[in-house]
Amino acid sequence: MSRPRWAALAAAVAAAVLGLAVPAANAAPTPQWQRLTPPLSTPWTNQVSPTNALPEYPRPQLTRDRWQNLNGVWEFAKANPGEAPPVGRSLAERILVPYPVESALSGIMRHETQMWYRRSFQVPRDWQVGRGQRLLLHFQAVDYDATIIVNGRTVARHTGGYDAFTVDVTDALTTNRDQELVVGVTDPNDQGGQPLGKQRTPGDGIFYTPTSGIWQTVWMEPVAPAHIDRLDVTPDVASSSVTVNAIVGGPVRQRVEATAYDHGRVVGHVSGDANKPLKLTLRNPHLWSPDDPFLYDLKVRVTGGDEVGSYFGMRSISVGKTPDGKQRMLLNGKFVMQIGPLDQGFWPDGIYTAPTDAALKFDLEQEKALGFNMVRKHIKVEPDRWYYYADKLGLLVWQDMPAMKDDIEPTPASRANFESELHRMIDQHRSFPSIVTWVPFNEGWGDYDVGRIADQVKAWDPTRLVDAESGVNCCRSEPDSGRGDLYDDHTYTGPGTPMQTGSRAAVDGEYGGLGLKVAGHEFDPAGSFAYEMEPDSATLTRRYGELQQRLLLVAQRCGVSAGVYTQTTDVEKEVNGFFTYDRQVRKMDFAAVRAANLAVIKGATGQPAAGPQIPAGTPGIDGIAAYPFDENAGTVAQDVVGDHDATLVGGASWTAGKSGSALATNGSGQYADTGAALLNTEGSYSVAAWVKFNAVGDGFQTVVSQDGGSNSAFYLQYSGADHKLAFSFVGTRALAPVTPEPNRWYHLVGVRDAASGTLKLYVDGQQAATKSVCLGDASTGHTVIGRGQYGGNPVDYLNGAVDQVHVYDRALSDADVAALYGSGK
Template sequence: MCLQKGRGIGLALCVALPVALSAQIVDQWRYTLEAPQGPWQTAAYDDASWKKGNGGFGTVGTPGARVGTVWRTKTIWLRKRVPLAAALKKPALLVHHDEDAEIYLNGQRVMALTGYRTDYGVFPLADEHRALVKQGENLLAVFCKQEVGGQFIDVHLIEADQVPVLPTPEREVFRSDLITPWGEKVTDQNAWQSYPRPQLQRKQWQNLNGLWEYAITPVAQREPPKQWQGRIRVPFCLESKLGGVQKALRKDQALWYRRTFTVAAAERTLLNFEAVDYRCQVMVNGKQAGGHRGGNTPFTLDITDRVRVGENEVVVRVEDEQEGFQLRGKQTLDPRGIWYTQVSGIWQTVWLEQVGASYIRNLLIRTDAATGAIKITAAVEGGAQALAVRVKDGDRQVANSVGRAGQEVLLTVANAKLWSPRSPHLYALELDLLDDGGRVVDSVASYAGIRTVGKAKDAQGHLRFTLNGETLFHWGPLDQGWWPDGLLTPPSEEAMVFEIDWLKRAGFNMIRKHIKVEPRLYYYHCDRLGIMVWQDHVSGGKGAKWTFLKPDPVDAEWPDEHHVQFMLELARMINTLESHPSIVCWVPFNEAWGQHRTLEVGKWVVQRDPTRLVNIASGGNFWPVGDVVDAHRYPHPGFPFDQGQGGRFDGFIKVVGEFGGHGYPVKGHLWDADRDNWGYGGLPKSEEEYKERVATSIRMLNELRTQGIAGGVYTQTTDVEGEINGLITYDRKKIKIPAEQLAELTRVLFGK
């Protein structure tokens, strides 16, 4: 035990080894970030309009802090009521403050602390203040002011010689009032009822979205909980508004789900999860049915041996550490700046289907624009091997063929209608799996868009993107796919369609899907509406020193086990999405985030999918692999042509993979009006200045186009949490620049 003199009132006793909990710890506070009017320190004051939050309050990473509620502003006012069964013999305050704090007990100031601490200290009450402590309810009121660096405040009323061991706080997620028009319409009955797998469709299926029971337990618990804590609306995650819980999962906790479902017949039964973040185990009727590691792609469990005709129970256990080498994209435990609220648990559709003993498990669809070819390879489970395929254009059959499972089936469409943003034609596919007697044992529907992606030099010798042999400038937004009500989960299919359609009308022909894998229906609508996609891999892990496009880059060092998991999740993403004609480019790394073994990763992707282009590290460290050299520049676009000396960039398409980010706040449509809402280059003074900044960036991109730049990505589609640099507000209720006006501004990018 040590003594520490604080400036102001109080003497701190620093207890190195706290004793067991001797009094009730109250972590629930009322708080406000705006200066209250009236005697806010008194018990009679009405704090019903103040927000609720768990203590302590501050930023994750502040030394010694146990953050229950993130606080980032300069000032905060707090109140909580502490019940005592009896008056304390040696009353004291257990305090951690960063920085200055004033503390009131039952209406009177008892302590003023200046500066900051890096741990909790015990501050005995002065003799003249001990009488303020009473049996029954006591009011603690606190004001804290922050100037620089980390920040934190937490106060407890205790016995000075019985210092409690403070529990790990239940960390609150920020609860914004924002909700999208589609989120307002979500119910337990209509939550994501769309068929989730558009390129391998069966008529019979069962949707398991809706209300599930949930519980949060210590991570060491392996048996399902006996008591469930409430209900959660699947497929929305634990932290989201639409999920109905809005709690943050800690790495020392496990999240459990439970529901029942009915099976009518004893057939092969497949349980499909479109995405669960991050690691899960699944039990059916009390028996282990399988598990999965990786939070961004679909997986299927064959639960035939676990189900019975009639009612069945499914339980899902989830762990989500968020940090370290786990691939997580923009999720963080401490949302700020360009990092957003964590997402834990089920966050895409859960569904069931029953199939025969033999069934089509997966389809690989590739096409060739020059010959009108559609090439289909079917992966099949069971003994049936014959495959009959028909291609239709509307009601008219235009090609058919018979082949074998696991082998490429070639179908050629005469005078084929090619897929492009101008004409996104899709052909319907019908596939039958036949047994040795020619009987159909499985039937699925799919589709294909015939197109070929490539690159070619223009008359000036600059490499350009091509589609079906024609040069095409790639112009798209950075699209992060976050929502204020569903977080990573769009509130509905209609919400996704609105956004893709708006971008198309605004003049974009491409979307850079930024370190997120969307529901598979998203890519179907990109295919249908005609907008190309650059698909990022989800990032995580240790990053490299960021040297941009300069020579002699250095990769981050990754342990083999984490690199293997990175590659496994990359392969799963490609396996899931590679038949979509809209996807024209893979982006394994963003900037230098998690950038490691770059040449190895790039060569693997090039070999794995030779039908698309590879942008190895958008804005990251340049290594000579793949097809694209990509620079990021904010706020206005630029490209370091001088760093290509000695032919370093020869053979690579040059793009500006991020620029813009011009911010503009729309009152009433901010995620958190109290935080530091920001955009690149500072915020404009007016809407007119904002629009002129955007127009200037587009003019500068067009100038770069004449110098050899083949594509540009504007940041970004929508505001996201504290980033207010979207073309649309985070709640999708206000459009900052009309689509028609933006399309007119960008028309120059497609000129000669």
């Protein structure tokens, strides 16, 4: 018998004795992980391999020396409902953890609602697990419902796609060298009621490709029975101290010692009982800020032997009054204008998971280099290392809670789960100094009980600001609750012009969205879009500078404390980033962007700009132009007060009016043009008209407006989005509470009071709505009757009749409006 044949036989006999499977002579080769081709490749795509799948220590604020990363190639399979866990059974596919199953880097690149992961691991002998040490298995994030099985024993189940969880698996270990780990995951994605941010199946528009399964690092470490599970570190600049609360598990009461270091030099020490806040005092503390992101090192030791490393920054965040009388966001007691990008945290190769740690850091480094001092992390929670880099670089972070689905009413169970996940997000991130604001809701997406939730968040963390609803003026948002620390305006392209009033600071939580398509770097060339598309990089850069100049004026005159520009990178079909989605192309002149941003920060923190001098305007009830539309023939409507007769356009005609005849338009290309810009729209003005709608529905219908460079400076209108009468600026509407009826005459008056920064709408002589808007848009286009302008195009044509139009170069009072309505003019 030859030696090779004898060796094969011996191996088979040994396998039979040990109960091992004997491979068939012609067995299929073992499956291998393969990198698939993403829609776009980043500079880091090809750096990813089974040997370096995010190997970095994943928890910078609670470090220990001994640990083992379990990222890498795992077995994988689709799971069927009710299927038994694949304990002791190999799975057919290979996935690279921690890249989500839908990503190219995972090697699977498809969506699964239910799935199995499987691998083995070995516990190093020198960890002495079971002989005085416990073994903790950590999952930094799994989306969404995870069941953890070790050696056939179910040791944990966790729901929540954005928070880390830990399992003590010591009692499930066997004496075998190899321990089996099986993870079952269910993710209903947008068919469930859980928080999911912008994930949708399929991704579309402002929503993107979903993430399922393990998407952050899996790792393990040995610990003493009495060990630190969580470390809450809270700075108190007013008392030159930091509170350290070491959450310690164990059979008996433990004591802890905490020591602070400045580059290795001890600068503070405190000891006391575990699970209680301990006050560590610092002499002349070095404050953390975007200009000087200084961090202290921290070591915390439990008397039972556990010791962890950490760090902290000394800073305060608050809202307070500045010398101009406005309430603003204060950092370390001083107003610092916060400007930053909307940061979605999506990648074409890894979707939710950055391909490498260098890639994760890259976006933040670029945001800092662009002159930003803040970043809004948009309805996603990042790995801890992202916040660590924000701490190190000096970027203030507004942290959003991932939203529930936007078009369904959350059930009681969904609400309870949302609040549980929100609380966990806050608890797990409360020690990062960069985070200064919590944002529980965005634009009405899955919102409910907004005021109560804002109060609850403040109770959970009173040391940070709460933005109750970002974009409270927008979309599906509930009416402003008045709660939280911020009033947050979303206006595209904007920036919005909210007037700071009351005790809350005013912010522009989203604006911009300027777009540029870059051939060869688009996720979906046919579907690419932006809020305002530019033809080239030079135009894009110029327009960005104009928006930032406007933001500076808004900060100075209106008291706005912050601006969030959309956005860091293109994301799938959205092409409105500073970078293309693949991070390969800079779309603007970055030096010019940096200069524009620094000018806003520097200029806003100086003296407020002088407001415009508001002239008294022309007295009297007639105004500066009036159109009774009593001609009942021809194509010209006489201005009976001034000299700007209106020309009927597109076949506009005549009909019976509220008094005499009226202008008739059919909702398609018909209107009257006064031939001039009758109003200085940066000052105070009013417009009035009788109007009758032939029909009302989902479309907008404008009664009176004045053309601007791209959009009307104002709209006296019917808002189809709200089914209400309105007096509007782009992004802001003063809405009457009742839906109008067709074929009924209404008297509408829109009043712009530049001195008070308000829009007011009157219906039939009574004030129906008011809205705070600090600045008006400059306009040199014609005042028109029967249509509006948006995106450079005529829109929102009136389908009905309009009569007795008056134009005023002043803000009418309540008495003026009542008199005008009573006169029947």
